[in-house]
Amino acid sequence: MKAISIVALVVAALSFFIPVFGVFTAMAASVLAVITFRWESTLSGVTIGLNIVNTAFFTPSLLLSSMDMSDEFGSEGAGELYYFYVGFHVVLLIIGIILSFTKKT
Secondary structure, three states: OHHHHHHHHHHHHHOOOOOOOHHHHHHHHHHHHHHOOOOOHHHHHHHHHHHHHHHHHOOHHHHHHHHHHHHHHOHHHOOHHHHHHHHHHHHHHHHHHHHHHOOOO
């Protein structure tokens, strides 16, 4: 499981440099991190934390697409896409923390 968590960390680091599909590679890395959260909670937590920072602050394509949606749908749909992607990582982090606390010793 350590190898999968290291692969997830490497994919999360690479998602910083991928322009458009970086959001999707970050999502895949978060899913891999949740799979290994029970055994390698530190590496998996760092991976999901990197993905949250990447999606929240370093993804201008999300902000641009949410601004395009605000022109089309009014001001109600402006941040829904942005909050969906950031919320996806936050929910996976919460699930991972629950998995970490419920592991059998």
